[in-house]
Amino acid sequence: MAKAAEEIQRQFQKEMDAFKANQVDSRKCLTARQQLEAQLTENKMVMEEMKLLDEDASLFKMIGPILVKQDFIEAKQNVDKRIEYITREISRQETSMKDLQEKQDKMKETLTKLQSQMQQFAAAR
Template sequence: MSSSNIRDLQRELENKANDLSKLQKDIAKNHQVRKKYTIQLGENELVLKELDLLKEDANVYKLIGPVLVKQDLAEANANVRKRIEYISAELKRLDSTVQDLEEKQNSKKETILKLQQKMQTLQAGKGKA
């Protein structure tokens, strides 16, 4: 009876460890995406600073594929601001997601620790018998 309990606990422990591994991969993936967005945010803020330095009548060009297309300064400014707004919102969303994943990860770690302790107790009891 006791050895089947230990086997059941081992199976459960393996499943929880697999879940934990998946969560850790998701966290790593989110960190990579967040890093990409952070870089894009920095680039766009730099572009906005450059646009702010220009005079009203300055020529602004946007690269579309292999072609430079003339663009209105106000329109370029608005586009960059919208992009910054979007990227900032995505960063907030990613932060929230990572926080949730990290809470789940901590919960899984606690569950795994409790299962390990339970197994050790059962094995110690079996060894004495």
């Protein structure tokens, strides 16, 4: 009976460690998603500003400390591509977050069962 209790204790600790690692991954995923949302908002604002300009307007792109003149159509295409990319990445992060949450829910169930078993062994002593 003592061996069974020790085995449950080891399994509980292993599950708890996995649960904590999952929480860390979830936080990283959430942070990445928030950064992507900020980038998306910024790029949408750029696109709105570009809609106000004529196609012959001068646009400059900052590369390091230097401003480089850029073609309007090329700049618009670049911003469109960035918005598409960021949107796909947000979707990917949301899928990852959902998967991590499902794993976390299963881990919680397992931890609850193990904790219940440990309490039963403690009560039997």
